[in-house]
Amino acid sequence: MEPDISVISSLIGDRARSRILMALMSGKALTATELACEAEISAQTASNHLSKLVGSNLLVVRKQGRHKYFQLANHQVAETLEMLLNLSSTLGSQKITTGPADPDLKKSRICYDHLAGVTGVALYDALLGQEMISENSQNITLTERGELFFQKKGVAVDELKKGKRPICKSCLDWSERKSHLAGSLGQWILEDALAKQWASRRLDSRVITFSKRGVSQFTRCYQIEPGSFL
Amino acid sequence: MEPDISVISSLIGDRARSRILMALMSGKALTATELACEAEISAQTASNHLSKLVGSNLLVVRKQGRHKYFQLANHQVAETLEMLLNLSSTLGSQKITTGPADPDLKKSRICYDHLAGVTGVALYDALLGQEMISENSQNITLTERGELFFQKKGVAVDELKKGKRPICKSCLDWSERKSHLAGSLGQWILEDALAKQWASRRLDSRVITFSKRGVSQFTRCYQIEPGSFL
DNA sequence: CCTATACTTCGATGGGCAACGAACTGTTTG
DNA sequence: CAAACAGTTCGTTGCCCATCGAAGTATAGG
Numbered sequence A, B: 001m002e003p004d005i006s007v008i009s010s011l012i013g014d015r016a017r018s019r020i021l022m023a024l025m026s027g028k029a030l031t032a033t034e035l036a037c038e039a040e041i042s043a044q045t046a047s048n049h050l051s052k053l054v055g056s057n058l059l060v061v062r063k064q065g066r067h068k069y070f071q072l073a074n075h076q077v078a079e080t081l082e083m084l085l086n087l088s089s090t091l092g093s094q095k096i097t098t099g100p101a102d103p104d105l106k107k108s109r110i111c112y113d114h115l116a117g118v119t120g121v122a123l124y125d126a127l128l129g130q131e132m133i134s135e136n137s138q139n140i141t142l143t144e145r146g147e148l149f150f151q152k153k154g155v156a157v158d159e160l161k162k163g164k165r166p167i168c169k170s171c172l173d174w175s176e177r178k179s180h181l182a183g184s185l186g187q188w189i190l191e192d193a194l195a196k197q198w199a200s201r202r203l204d205s206r207v208i209t210f211s212k213r214g215v216s217q218f219t220r221c222y223q224i225e226p227g228s229f230l
Numbered sequence C: 001c002c003t004a005t006a007c008t009t010c011g012a013t014g015g016g017c018a019a020c021g022a023a024c025t026g027t028t029t030g
Numbered sequence D: 001c002a003a004a005c006a007g008t009t010c011g012t013t014g015c016c017c018a019t020c021g022a023a024g025t026a027t028a029g030g
Helices: A005-012 A015-024 A032-039 A043-055 A075-090 A103-107 A118-129 A144-153 A157-162 A183-195 A212-222 B005-012 B015-024 B032-039 B043-055 B075-090 B102-107 B118-129 B144-153 B157-162 B183-195 B212-222
Strands: A059-064 A067-072 A109-111 A114-116 A133-135 A140-142 A169-172 A179-182 A199-201 A208-210 B059-064 B067-072 B109-111 B114-116 B133-135 B140-142 B169-172 B179-182 B199-201 B208-210
Touching: A005 A015, A005 B005, A005 B015, A005 B075, A015 A032, A015 A043, A015 A067, A015 B005, A032 A043, A032 A067, A043 A059, A043 A067, A067 A075, A075 B005, A075 B075, A103 A109, A103 A118, A114 A118, A114 A179, A114 A183, A118 A133, A118 A179, A118 A212, A140 A144, A144 A157, A144 A183, A157 A183, A179 A183, A183 A199, A183 A212, A208 A212, B005 B015, B015 B032, B015 B043, B015 B067, B032 B043, B032 B067, B043 B059, B043 B067, B067 B075, B075 B169, B102 B109, B102 B118, B114 B118, B114 B179, B114 B183, B118 B133, B118 B179, B118 B212, B140 B144, B144 B157, B144 B183, B157 B183, B169 B183, B179 B183, B183 B199, B183 B212, B208 B212
Parallel strands: none
Antiparallel strands: A059 A067, A109 A114, A133 A140, A169 A179, A199 A208, B059 B067, B109 B114, B133 B140, B169 B179, B199 B208
């Protein structure tokens, strides 16, 4: 028996769900709330849609804390959506009003209490490159070298070790789809940057704004390649 | 400004319409009544669906006397439907118990205008093994050797080269999950086999039936291993 | 003309389902 | 602990649209 394409197609054929899928076409993993916002629907409705999409194996989900990160299940799904995109554009259908994501939000923002966005990912890569942190299968740890480095910066590493919260934790970045640094050390780094006025929080937003001086100090402090920092 | 895939997808995502589209995947032009019968709906309902499909440029229609013949608008539509077929089968939608007609459909069938199923895959593998075609990362091309071979068979390769449509294209086979040959060459091979009466189309179905003589001629012509051909 | 056939239009019906408010579980933070 | 937040479940509402009966238009053949 031939597979029934109407099942999958009708899943894609709902406006809210197609907007969710389009948002995920970037390959990035997004949370349920972000997708609800993207599709301009309530969280309940999004939850319903997302469970359908996961149930039909169009999406996969990864739970992280109280967040759920959704992604396209595989390359084949992305390719099929791409075909539909091409077809839709050649057949000349209407255009969608796509809310352009805030470029500042993409650049650097706060993720609970630590730095995310391009900046956060650059920091993570720099620390990894200098072997301040090491990546095992899933977990990351602060290396001896890293421990010395941060002690010199004034971090009470021993105090952090006593805490229940892990010092280093990798957190999936939704705009970059790469890891950035969470955990108590990630929190410290952001707080430190804010305290030194390298950066400031923008009101009513998750955006973090670095000053010109802040960028140069921050990149020098953690040996971040200037190129990876816009 | 992205095109909105939900419009097209919801058109395909209706059970009756998807059955109509599947029936047209045979490449044949069918009348409204035939399509209504195929989808098991009334003539009025079919008329409604067909006007929508034509209105969105998924189908084209040709009026002939008091009949209207419907066809898929172009290859792109056929290819997109094939992608959806593949996706539906790999996502493991419910497979229904196989009826008697199913083995034939799996064995050889028409995929818009070229050969698919076990036969189509065997042909593809044979051509690849003899280096008539070569597979690059994604695309496939007709080799010099293949060009000579098909010119001897009477294919106007130079003419095909002028066409907008690619000569060789790999098309993922939903039942075999391997590639078979599409493109203008794939079309020629099927037409040639039908013209030489090695095979015939079954009425009201996508099944291609090879005669006993047809199998031996076909396998000899393209050096297909008899074992790969049930 | 008349009849048969092919297809369309109109109107009414009904079912499926997207949407959301309210209330719930589970996680993080202070 | 309480409060804030992420996500879910449930029940209700409303509407879109597939469906078909009935009637209308168009073509073909006597």
